Amino acid sequence: MISRQWRGLAKAARADDYVEHLRSETFPKLGTLPGFVDASILRRTVASGVEFLIVTRWRSLDAIHAFAGDDPEKAVVPEKVRDMMTEYDETVRHYEVVR
Helix, strand or coil, X not given: XXXXXXXXXXXXXXXXXXXXXXXXXXXXXXXXXCCEEEEEEEEEEECCEEEEEEEEEECCHHHHHHHHCCCCCECCCCHHHHCCEEEECXXXXXXXXXC
């Protein structure tokens, strides 16, 4: 199993909008992809906004290609989400889940 992790810093006033976007658009879409297992939203308030760590789990790197395209290391950040963020990772991190 592979854990895919991405970090973004949302504008404080847009943090709840971002959570709603994930729950209503991103996660339902991921749920239709073969090999997608689950997703978590980790959130913490910091001085400059609200930091999010989005963790998705997949059965394999091959399964991630269906979501991420040819370059699975490149973050998938829709324009709508970019407007909610003050900064975000351009790339993601993949970890093999050992346990």
